[in-house]
Amino acid sequence: MVIFLRIELIDISKSFGDVKALDHVNLTINSGEILGLLGENGAGKSTLMNILFGLYRMDEGEIRIDGRPARISSPQDAISKGIFMVHQQFKLIPTYTVLDNLFINYVKGMDSLKPRRVKDEVRIVEELMKSLGFYLPLDEKIGNLPLGVQQRVEIIKAFLRGASIIILDEPTTNLTPLEVEELFKLMRDLKKKGIGFVFITHKLREVMEIADRVAVLRKGRLVGERRIHETNPEELVEMMVGQRIENLYQFELKPSEQRMEPVLELRDVVYAEKGILKLKNISIRVYPGEIYGIAGIAGNGQSELLNIITGYLKPSSGKIVFEGKDITNTPILKRIELGIRVIYEDRVRDGALPSLPIFDNSILGDHVFPPFAKGKILNRDEISARAERIVRIFKVATPSISKIAGRLSGGNLQKLMVGRALDKQPRLLVAYTPTRGLDVATTRFVLEKIVEVRNNGGAVIYIGEDLDELISISDRIGVMYKGELMGELQRKEFSKEVIGKMMAGYRLAEAMSK
Amino acid sequence: MASAIESLLFYLMVAFVPYALASYGIMISGRVGLFNVSGEGVMLLTASAAFLTTYKTSSYMLGFMVGVGLGALLGAIFTFVSDKLKINQFIVGLTLFIFATGLGGFLYKVIVGVVLVPPRVQVLSPIKIPVLSDIPIIGPMLFSQNILVYITIILGLLFHYILFKTHFGLKLRAVGDSPRVADVLGVNVGLMRYTFGIIGSALMGLAGAYLPLCFTGTFTETIVSGRGWIAIAITLFGRWNPVPIIFGSLVFSGVEVLVYWLQAQRVAVPYQFLLMLPFIVTLLILIYTSRRLEMPLSIGKHYDREAIEE
Numbered sequence: 129m130v131i132f133l134r135i136e137l138i139d140i141s142k143s144f145g146d147v148k149a150l151d152h153v154n155l156t157i158n159s160g161e162i163l164g165l166l167g168e169n170g171a172g173k174s175t176l177m178n179i180l181f182g183l184y185r186m187d188e189g190e191i192r193i194d195g196r197p198a199r200i201s202s203p204q205d206a207i208s209k210g211i212f213m214v215h216q217q218f219k220l221i222p223t224y225t226v227l228d229n230l231f232i233n234y235v236k237g238m239d240s241l242k243p244r245r246v247k248d249e250v251r252i253v254e255e256l257m258k259s260l261g262f263y264l265p266l267d268e269k270i271g272n273l274p275l276g277v278q279q280r281v282e283i284i285k286a287f288l289r290g291a292s293i294i295i296l297d298e299p300t301t302n303l304t305p306l307e308v309e310e311l312f313k314l315m316r317d318l319k320k321k322g323i324g325f326v327f328i329t330h331k332l333r334e335v336m337e338i339a340d341r342v343a344v345l346r347k348g349r350l351v352g353e354r355r356i357h358e359t360n361p362e363e364l365v366e367m368m369v370g371q372r373i374e375n376l377y378q379f380e381l382k383p384s385e386q387r388m389e390p391v392l393e394l395r396d397v398v399y400a401e402k403g404i405l406k407l408k409n410i411s412i413r414v415y416p417g418e419i420y421g422i423a424g425i426a427g428n429g430q431s432e433l434l435n436i437i438t439g440y441l442k443p444s445s446g447k448i449v450f451e452g453k454d455i456t457n458t459p460i461l462k463r464i465e466l467g468i469r470v471i472y473e474d475r476v477r478d479g480a481l482p483s484l485p486i487f488d489n490s491i492l493g494d495h496v497f498p499p500f501a502k503g504k505i506l507n508r509d510e511i512s513a514r515a516e517r518i519v520r521i522f523k524v525a526t527p528s529i530s531k532i533a534g535r536l537s538g539g540n541l542q543k544l545m546v547g548r549a550l551d552k553q554p555r556l557l558v559a560y561t562p563t564r565g566l567d568v569a570t571t572r573f574v575l576e577k578i579v580e581v582r583n584n585g586g587a588v589i590y591i592g593e594d595l596d597e598l599i600s601i602s603d604r605i606g607v608m609y610k611g612e613l614m615g616e617l618q619r620k621e622f623s624k625e626v627i628g629k630m631m632a633g634y635r636l637a638e639a640m641s642k
Numbered sequence: 643m644a645s646a647i648e649s650l651l652f653y654l655m656v657a658f659v660p661y662a663l664a665s666y667g668i669m670i671s672g673r674v675g676l677f678n679v680s681g682e683g684v685m686l687l688t689a690s691a692a693f694l695t696t697y698k699t700s701s702y703m704l705g706f707m708v709g710v711g712l713g714a715l716l717g718a719i720f721t722f723v724s725d726k727l728k729i730n731q732f733i734v735g736l737t738l739f740i741f742a743t744g745l746g747g748f749l750y751k752v753i754v755g756v757v758l759v760p761p762r763v764q765v766l767s768p769i770k771i772p773v774l775s776d777i778p779i780i781g782p783m784l785f786s787q788n789i790l791v792y793i794t795i796i797l798g799l800l801f802h803y804i805l806f807k808t809h810f811g812l813k814l815r816a817v818g819d820s821p822r823v824a825d826v827l828g829v830n831v832g833l834m835r836y837t838f839g840i841i842g843s844a845l846m847g848l849a850g851a852y853l854p855l856c857f858t859g860t861f862t863e864t865i866v867s868g869r870g871w872i873a874i875a876i877t878l879f880g881r882w883n884p885v886p887i888i889f890g891s892l893v894f895s896g897v898e899v900l901v902y903w904l905q906a907q908r909v910a911v912p913y914q915f916l917l918m919l920p921f922i923v924t925l926l927i928l929i930y931t932s933r934r935l936e937m938p939l940s941i942g943k944h945y946d947r948e949a950i951e952e
Contacts, residue, residue, distance in 0.1 A: 144948075183826070184948055204828030219826045221819050223939065231809065232816045233827040240809040285827075 130322035133159045133193060133210055133292045135180070140189035142175055149175045151348045152189075159210075159292040159324035162315060164339030164356070166329060166368055168567045169538075171345040173328045174216070177295045181213040182206040212286035213295040218278050222271030226264055226281055227253070230288055256287055261317065275425075276307035283314070294318075295326040300334060304425055305595070305628030312338050330368075332361050333596075344368055369568045376572060377600035382583045384417040384603065389452060391416050391556050391587035392437070397446035399432050399611075406432040408612045409446070412589075414556070419578070419588040421602030423595065423627050429611035430560065430591045431473060437558050437589070438470050439463045451555070464493050467555030471545055471562040473591075475538070479545045482534025486526060487515035489533045490548050518547035523573070538565050546574050550581060557581050560591045575601055595624050609633045650899055651783040656857060657895035659794045660685070663849035664873035665880065665887045666801060671717070671842030672882055673805065674835050675818040677942045678720055679735035681846045682870025683742030686863070688712050688850030690746035693861040694753050696763050696854075706851050713847015714840045716742060721839030725832070728944045739870075747863045766790070766856045788856045790848075801884035814838065818938035821945035831945055846870070868921065875924045879931040882938060897923050 135157040142150040150172045157163055157180075167173045178184040180191065182200045191198050193209060200206050206213070220229045231249055250266055257263055264280060265273075273281075279299060286294045296315075300308045315325055315338060329335055335342050336356065344351045344367040351367045366372055390413040399407040407429050414420045424430055435441040436448065439460040448456045450466060458466075472478035480489050491500045491511050499510040515529040522543040526536060533541060546562055559578060563571040579601055582588050592598040598605055599622045607614045607630035615636025617626065629639035664681050671678045688709035696705030716738055724731045754761060766788045774785040805811040816824040817834045825831050849869070854861045872894055880886035901916045909916075 181826075202828065202830075203826050204830075207828050213826070215826070219820075219823045221816060221823055221939070223819065224816075228812055229823075231812060232824060233809075233813050233829045235809040240813065241804070242809075243803075243807050244809055244812075 130159060130292050131210055131290075132322065133157075133324065134195070135211070135293065136192040136195075137176070137180065138190045138192065140176060140179060140191075141187050142172075142179060142184065143187055149348050150179075150186075153345070153348070153350045155343055155350065155353075157293060157324060157326055160319060160322045161341065162319055162325045162327055162339050164327050164329065164335035164342035165345065166332070166335050166342055166364060167345035168330055168368060169565045170347075170567075171368075172348040173345055174297050176345070177213060177297065177326060177328060180206065181211060181295065183213075207289050207291070210290060210292035211295070212289060212291035212293070214279070214282040214286065214297065214299065216298040216301060218275075218282055220270045220278055220281060223269060225267055225269055226273070227266040229270055229281060230266075230285055234288065253284065253288070256284060260284070260287070260314070262314070275302040276304070276310070279303070279307075279311065280314075292322070293324045293326065295328065297328045298330075299327070300329070300331065301593075302425060304632045305624065306632045308334070332364055332368075335364070336361060346370055365568070371569070376568065377596050379575065379579045379601055380583075381419075381579065381601070381603070382417070384415070388416060390414055390449075391451060392589070393447075393449040394436075395447040395449065397436060397443045397448065399436060399441060400444045401432075406611050407436065407443070408610075410611075410613055412606060412613070414587045414589055416587050417582055417585050418603045419582045419590050419601050421598040421605040422589065422591045422608055423598055423605055424593075424608035424631055426593060428608045430608060432611070433608070434470070434473070434558055434560050434591060437556075438468065461493075461496060465497060469493075469549040469552075469554035469557050471549045471557070471559040473560035475541050475545050476534070480533045480541060482532070484533060486519070486524070486529045486531055486533055486536070486544060487511050489544060490515040490518050490529075490551075492548070514551060518544060518551055522547035522577075539567060539570050542566060543570065543574070546577060550577055553584055554581060554586050557586055557588045558591070559588065561593055563594070563597065571597075595627060599624070599627075607631055607636075615639070648779055648782050650903060651779060652786070653899050653902070654892065654895050655783055655787055655791050657898045658891050659790050659856070660849040660852050660869050661873055661876060661891035661894050662794050662798060662888060663790075663852065664846050664870055665876045665891060666797060666884065667713075667842040667845030667849070668873055668877040669842075669880070669882050669884065669887060670801065670838050670845070672877065672938050672941050673814055673818045674838040675821060675938060675940045675943065675945070676721060676724065676835060676839045676842070677731050677735070678717070678839070678842060678846075679732060679874060680716065680720060680738035680742065680843070680870075681849075681873055682866055682868070683739030683746070684713055684716050684843060684846040685850035685853070685866045685870045687716070687742035687746035687749075688847040689853045689865050690750045690861055692851030693763065693854035694749060697761055698753075700763075702766055702855055705855050706848065709847045709851025710844045711847070713850065714844040716847070717840040717843025718836070720843060721836050725835050725839070725944065728946075731942050750861055750863075760860050760862070762860045763855065765859045790852055790856055795888070798884045798888045805884065815938070818941060820940055821943075825945070825947060846873075849873075867917075872920060872924055875928055878935055878937075879927055881936045893927075894920055894923070 137153065137155040140150055140153045153176055165173045175184060179186045180200065182202045182205050191200055198209060227249060230253060253266060262280060264277065264284065270278060299311060303311065327339055339356050341353065341355055342364065343353045344364060346368060392414045394410050394412045397407055397410045410433065422430060432441060436443055439458060443456065447454060455463060476482055481492065491514060494500055500507055512529060518524065519526060519529060524540050524543045526540065533544065536544065549557060563574050566574065575597065578588060578590065590598065590602060603619050604616055605622065605627060606616045607627055609631060614630040626639045630636060664685060668678060668681060691712055692705040692709035695708045696702055720734055720738055723729055724734045768786050768788050771785040775781045805815060813824065813829055814834065817829060817831055821831045853865050858865060876887055876890040876894065880890045897920050901919050904916055905913055
């Protein structure tokens with residue numbers, strides 16, 4: 129059934145403004161094969177595939193399909209040639225049913241004005257699902273479905289349109305480890321049927337597991353291509369990063385001292401929003417000199433937990449105790465004064481004021497306290513000194529501290545955010561995926577700095593989405609699922625399998641026994 | 643008494659048309675992501691131009707064509723400026739409202755001038771549907787009306803059918819809810835926006851032309867008297883759906899007819915207060931429904947294929 133395709137991308141170049149996103153890239157894609165497209169954030173992986181899918185226009189280069197030049201100037205062209213792309217953010221409308229999402233622009237021309245035959249549509253999709261071996265609730269609205277299921281809707285969408293090559297852009301980002309396994313199984317099955325995949329990722333392990341061939345991009349250039357059995361993770365990291373990085377996930381955790389009084393204690397914290405429980409009886413103790421990792425798929429209550437600790441949200445019931453004092457009703461600024469520092473989930477939305485210069489951003493939160501404020505007046509010298517210090521120690525690449533924060537690249541802005549939180553040793557640091565979107569070297573640097581806070585006796589709550597990261601730096605890990613703590617593991621008990629199951633909703637005991 | 647009710651119901655339908663047509667226009671533009679608030683101005687300009695055309699040529703057809711054509715032209719300008727030049731849709735809509743309002747009054751003054759007795763045209767005569775129009779009460783109301791009344795009702799049902807029963811409608815709604823999703827599935831978002839930006843404004847133009855040609859028979863600068871704004875409210879609490887818009891339009895034409903009736907009864911209330919009634923009703927309904935308002939998800943937003951998301 130599946131038509132064999134061989135796609136050649138020849139000398140593709142693309143710039144966004146002054147930034148060269150792709151520089152003469154060559155790549156071959158075949159159906160019946162899984163091609164891993166590996167690279168750091170901003171390496172040009174998605175840009176390259178968006179060009180193949182017709183969303184972006186290339187500046188230079190050529191696309192050939194089965195040896196003949198092909199013109200792809202819109203997704204319509206790509207789809208009609210058997211190419212489909214599943215973006216990292218799914219292209220589904222949350223308020224529409226699964227069925228409606230599948231059939232947008234499926235029937236064209238005058239036929240599209242005839243009454244829809246919903247029964248026929250359901251039959252077509254059900255047959256397709258049967259052949260793929262899974263089932264979707266067609267009448268359910270997309271917004272009510274977990275991301276793993278939404279991904280399958282995307283894959284069915286591709287099938288419905290007769291795709292031979294399916295591009296998956298970072299498909300494992302929001303999936304539980306269990307769902308990742310299921311996705312890989314599906315990909316292998318489909319490969320046997322002749323479907324080709326381009327698997328865009330920055331996760332080495334996944335490429336090693338699923339790909340037949342891997343191409344590595346770095347800063348818009350193709351660094352190299354390997355058959356998967358001819359390469360190894362070390363070589364791929366070096367190709368990806370451009371330098372050898374030893375022991376990516378090894379950190380020196382100083383043995384912690386005797387358990388003292390906890391720095392932070394949450395007692396039966398409940399938080400409800402518009403009648404929906406977002407946090408259910410959360411009890412956590414975090415001790416000095418400890419990193420308490422919180423694992424879980426995004427959206428399971430982590431943001432609410434962070435905001436409860438910062439004081440942005442008030443718990444519906446329960447208590448927050450900081451160094452022995454009840455701070456449940458203590459306002460945000462007071463908590464900052466006590467030594468609670470935060471690295472926010474979204475640096476642009478919550479962390480920074482993008483329209484202000486670096487120096488102002490470097491004191492946000494501390495701006496009312498001495499030495500940065502003398503009464504109501506800001507002390508410019510102290511502020512500049514702090515900004516200079518952060519820029520120096522945290523290697524923020526900028527010509528000056530007067531540069532507008534919003535003009536910094538994502539990585540540099542993040543370094544500024546981390547630097548601000550760590551400039552003065554915090555009593556408690558709450559960090560939410562502080563390495564998101566950072567390259568390998570910067571990730572390593574940020575994690576080292578966080579471990580330093582711990583080794584200096586600070587308490588850290590590290591909310592993470594990358595299990596490798598969490599396992600490498602945490603002393604304990606708690607797993608959240610639907611606003612509930614499914615259990616806590618000690619460092620010696622860490623197991624990806626167990627944590628993965630807990631992320632999918634199993635309690636600790638269940639996850640251990642299965 | 644029976645004839646009084648008959649006549650009130652007759653005028654209910656006559657007054658219903660401009661509300662419904664203008665609301666359809668706002669609704670269908672909104673369904674592809676364009677929030678066009680220029681209706682009040684578009685209606686005044688097209689009322690003026692249509693009146694002048696029919697007054698000078700005695701052709702109703704020509705009058706309506708000029709109204710619809712001017713509406714379409716303004717819709718094309720609206721879509722081009724907001725979608726292509728990426729200027730805020732509300733600013734473009736308000737600018738067009740001011741421009742069209744000024745131009746409408748100006749045209750009339752240039753061509754007619756200031757006169758003691760304003761010129762008139764005969765309002766378009768009703769088309770009686772045999773047999774049905776003889777039914778008491780609903781006969782005159784529904785089956786003895788000018789052609790636009792029939793067209794307006796049919797148009798509403800047609801919009802409902804297209805939007806919710808066909809693949810074309812699914813595609814159209816997708817453009818307004820998520821142009822990116824539509825684009826990725828091969829929909830020509832630009833073409834859809836121009837098509838329905840123009841059709842939407844043309845419907846407002848038809849609503850404007852209707853006022854002098856089918857309703858008042860004359861043109862004054864207050865002829866639209868807020869119907870273009872009220873149509874936005876009708877669309878909002880009709881949740882951008884054609885059938886609720888029909889009912890919402892009936893509510894407002896009902897209020898309008900009620901005002902005439904009260905004036906005719908010589909109620910001891912200054913007429914200025916009666917004229918406020920439609921706006922008070924708008925306010926009350928909007929307060930009541932505002933919490934449950936639904937909009938096309940991407941209405942008012944520009945779409946740029948190569949822009950970074952979020």
